[in-house]
Amino acid sequence: xxxxxxxxxxxxxxHIALWDARPENIRNVQGQQFIDCFYDYHANLSPESEVxxxxxxxxxxGERLMKDLFEDGYVDHAIFQPAxxxxxxxxxxxxxxxxxxxxxxxxxxLTYNHNxxxxxxxxxxxxxxxDAERFGLKGVKLYTAxxxxxxxxxxxxxxMAYRYFELCRELGIxxxxxxxxxxxxxxxxxxxxxxxxxxVATDFTDLNFIVEHVGLPRLEDFCWIATQEPNVHGGLAVxxxxxxxxxxxxxxxxxxLLYWIGEDRIQFSSDYALWTPRWLVEQFVDFQIPEDLTExxxxxxxxxxxxxxxxxxxxxxxxxxxxxxxxxADEPETGPRQPEAADLGAMAAx
Amino acid sequence: xxxxxxxxxxxxxxxxxxxxxxxxxMDPELDEPITDLGFVRSVEVDExxxxxxxxxxxxxxxxxxxxxxxxxxxxxxxxxxxWAARVVVQLxxxxxxxxxxxxxAADAGYRGTFGQEAEQDLEELRETFRxxxxxxxxxxxxxxLLRAEPDRDVESLGDVRLSDLAPGQHTDALVRRREAVGxxxxxxxxxxxxxxxxxxxxxxxxxxRARSTxxxxxxxxxxxxxxxxxxxPGSEEDQVHRADGAEAADEAYDPTFIALTTLTTAQxxxxxx
Numbered sequence: 001x002x003x004x005x006x007x008x009x010x011x012x013x014x015h016i017a018l019w020d021a022r023p024e025n026i027r028n029v030q031g032q033q034f035i036d037c038f039y040d041y042h043a044n045l046s047p048e049s050e051v052x053x054x055x056x057x058x059x060x061x062g063e064r065l066m067k068d069l070f071e072d073g074y075v076d077h078a079i080f081q082p083a084x085x086x087x088x089x090x091x092x093x094x095x096x097x098x099x100x101x102x103x104x105x106x107x108x109x110l111t112y113n114h115n116x117x118x119x120x121x122x123x124x125x126x127x128x129x130x131d132a133e134r135f136g137l138k139g140v141k142l143y144t145a146x147x148x149x150x151x152x153x154x155x156x157x158x159x160m161a162y163r164y165f166e167l168c169r170e171l172g173i174x175x176x177x178x179x180x181x182x183x184x185x186x187x188x189x190x191x192x193x194x195x196x197x198x199x200v201a202t203d204f205t206d207l208n209f210i211v212e213h214v215g216l217p218r219l220e221d222f223c224w225i226a227t228q229e230p231n232v233h234g235g236l237a238v239x240x241x242x243x244x245x246x247x248x249x250x251x252x253x254x255x256x257l258l259y260w261i262g263e264d265r266i267q268f269s270s271d272y273a274l275w276t277p278r279w280l281v282e283q284f285v286d287f288q289i290p291e292d293l294t295e296x297x298x299x300x301x302x303x304x305x306x307x308x309x310x311x312x313x314x315x316x317x318x319x320x321x322x323x324x325x326x327x328x329a330d331e332p333e334t335g336p337r338q339p340e341a342a343d344l345g346a347m348a349a350x
Numbered sequence: 351x352x353x354x355x356x357x358x359x360x361x362x363x364x365x366x367x368x369x370x371x372x373x374x375x376m377d378p379e380l381d382e383p384i385t386d387l388g389f390v391r392s393v394e395v396d397e398x399x400x401x402x403x404x405x406x407x408x409x410x411x412x413x414x415x416x417x418x419x420x421x422x423x424x425x426x427x428x429x430x431x432x433w434a435a436r437v438v439v440q441l442x443x444x445x446x447x448x449x450x451x452x453x454x455a456a457d458a459g460y461r462g463t464f465g466q467e468a469e470q471d472l473e474e475l476r477e478t479f480r481x482x483x484x485x486x487x488x489x490x491x492x493x494x495l496l497r498a499e500p501d502r503d504v505e506s507l508g509d510v511r512l513s514d515l516a517p518g519q520h521t522d523a524l525v526r527r528r529e530a531v532g533x534x535x536x537x538x539x540x541x542x543x544x545x546x547x548x549x550x551x552x553x554x555x556x557x558x559r560a561r562s563t564x565x566x567x568x569x570x571x572x573x574x575x576x577x578x579x580x581x582x583p584g585s586e587e588d589q590v591h592r593a594d595g596a597e598a599a600d601e602a603y604d605p606t607f608i609a610l611t612t613l614t615t616a617q618x619x620x621x622x623x
Contacts, residue, residue: 030445033410040409044573044580152467182413187467190478191413217379217570220482220562245599246572252565259558295493295561336558 001324002074002281009285009305010324012312013078013277015177015212015237015269018065018099020091021058030147031088042274045241050279060273062102070109073270073277076309077318079111081141081177081212087148100135111316113139113177118160119148125167132171138316140173145181145191153183156196165204175315177235179212192218194225201229208315210267213238214257223260230333233315234261236307237271240280243287251289255296262337263303264328267312284308297338302326364395364433368403371431375423377416378476380571381483384420388578388588391442399435401428406442406585408577414446418453418463419472425454481545484527486567488541489560490520490594508553513537568595579603
C-alpha cells in the first residue's frame with residue numbers, strides 16, 4: 001500500500017518476472033541480444049538513481065524480488081507473467097520453478113501465471129492441463145513473437161490456438177495476457193499487428209484479454225480494437241516508465257486509454273525487473289495531465305487508485321481492504337468512455 | 351559516422367553524395383529518413399567507386415521486415431549513384447543481420463532473403479505506414495487549427511479545405527503525405543479524409559482516431575532515437591531533432607532544442623510539440 005496526502009492506494013503489480021540471463025543460461029547470440037535490449041530499455045527510461053549495473057540486471061533471485069516489490073516498492077500483490085524463450089535460454093528466461101515456489105510460499109502476495117505455445121500441439125494441451133493443476137492457474141502470459149524451431153511467431157487466431165483457449169475456458173484460466181512482440185510470421189505484414197486479438201476477444205467473450213504494453217508500439221490499433229471489445233484490457237508494462245523522461249507522451253497514452261477503454265480496464269505494472277515499482281508508484285500518484293493538453297480531462301484520484309491496483313485485484317479476486325475499494329465507473333461497455341470531457345473544442349459543441 | 355582517409359576533397363565529396371543518396375531512404379514506421387534518425391553507422395568510399403555503408407538500429411529485435419526494407423532501399427539508392435562501381439550495405443547487430451546481409455550481398459530480393467517466411471512482398475506493409483503517416487500529418491494540421499481557434503466546433507473540421515490551413519511545416523508535411531497516398535492536392539480538397547479520400551461519418555471520432563495514430567508515431571520516433579543513443583553512445587551526433595513530440599528531456603541531446611515554455615504564441619507552440 002502507498003499513502004500520500006491522506007489517500008491510500010492498494011497496489012497490484014500486474015506484470016513481473018523472475019528471469020535468469022546470466023551467461024551460463026544464455027544459449028545463443030539472440031539470448032544475449034534479448035537481455036541487452038531489455039537493459040537498454042531499463043537504462044534509457046529509468047531515472048539515473050534507479051539504473052542498475054548490467055550484472056545486477058541479469059538475475060535478481062527471490063530475495064531481492066521480494067525486497068524490491070514488497071519492502072521498497074509499496075506493492076500489495078504481484079503477478080508473474082513469464083516469457084519462456086526456450087530458443088534463447090537453456091533453462092528458459094522466466095524461471096518457472098523458482099517463481100512458482102516463491103508464489104506458493106507467499107500466496108497472499110504473489111500469483112503465478114504460466115505460458116503455453118500452441119505450436120506444441122496435442123502434447124502442449126496435456127501440458128497445460130498439468131500446469132493448471134500444478135500452479136492453480138488463473139491466467140497465462142502469451143508471447144506471440146516466441147521462436148519455436150523454424151517458426152518465429154504465431155497468431156492468436158491460429159486454429160490450434162483456439163483449441164488452447166477452449167481448454168483455458170474449461171480449466172478456469174480466464175485471464176489471457178498477451179504480449180505482441182515483433183512477430184515474424186507473416187513477415188509481409190506489420191510485426192506488431194493486433195488484429196488477431198480482435199478475433200479471439202470476439203470468439204471468447206468469457207475470457208479476459210489483457211494486452212500488455214497497451215499494444216505499443218501500436219497504441220492506435222490497440223485502442224481501436226479494445227474500445228469495441230468489452231473483454232479487452234490494457235496492461236501498462238513498458239508504458240509506465242515514460243512517466244519520467246517523456247511525461248507528455250505518457251499523459252497522452254493515459255488520456256487515450258481513458259477515452260477509448262475507460263478507467264476500469266487499465267492495469268499498472270512495473271514489468272519488474274525491467275523497472276522497479278517504487279519510483280513508478282510515487283511518480284504516478286503525483287502525476288497530472290499537463291494543462292495545455294486540453295484534449296484530456298485531469299486524472300482523478302479514483303482513476304489512479306483503480307489503475308494502480310483495484311482493476312487487477314478485481315480481475316484476480318485479490319482481497320482489497322474495504323476502505324480502499326471503489327465502485328466501477330458508470331461508463332459504456334464499448335465506444336469512447338468520456339467524450340464530453342475529452343476533446344479540444346468539444347466543450348463548444350456541448 | 352566515420353569516413354575513410356584518402357584524398358580529402360574527392361573522398362569527402364563522394365561520401366557526401368552517399369549521405370545525400372541515403373536521405374531518401376525512409377524508416378516507414380517512423381516516417382523519417384534514416385539519415386535523420388542516426389541509423390547510418392558508417393560510410394566508406396574509395397576513388398575506384400567502392401562504397402561500403404553500415405546501418406544500425408535501436409535494438410537487435412527491431413522488426414526484420416522494416417530492417418530489410420531500409421537496408422535494401424539503401425542499397426538501391428547507392429547503386430543508382432552514377433559513379434558507384436561496387437556497393438556493400440551491411441546491417442549491424444540485428445538478430446537477422448546474417449540473413450539480411452547475405453540477401454543484400456546476393457541481391458536475393460525479399461523472398462530470396464527470407465525464404466518461406468516471406469509470402470509475396472512488402473508493398474502492403476509500406477502502404478499501411480504511408481496511410482498512418484498521412485493520418486498523423488492530417489491530425490497535426492487539424493489540432494493546430496483547433497488550438498488556434500478555441501471556439502471552433504470539432505464538427506466543422508469536416509468542412510476544412512487544404513486552402514484553409516495556415517502555411518507552414520505541418521501543412522507542407524500533409525501535402526507530401528497526401529501525394530504519397532495519391533490524394534488530390536488542390537486547395538478545395540477536404541482535409542479530413544481517409545487514404546481513399548472519403549470523409550468520415552463521425553468527425554470527432556475520426557479526429558480522435560487520427561490523434562492516437564499521431565501520438566503513437568511521435569512516441570515511437572522519440573523512443574527509438576533514445577534507444578539508439580543508449581545502445582550506441584555518441585550516435586546523438588548523427589540525429590536530427592524532431593520537433594513533433596519533443597519533450598524537455600530532449601534538450602540534453604540537442605543544442606538547438608527550444609523548450610516549450612520559452613515560446614509564446616499558440617501557433618509556435620504547436621509546431622514544437
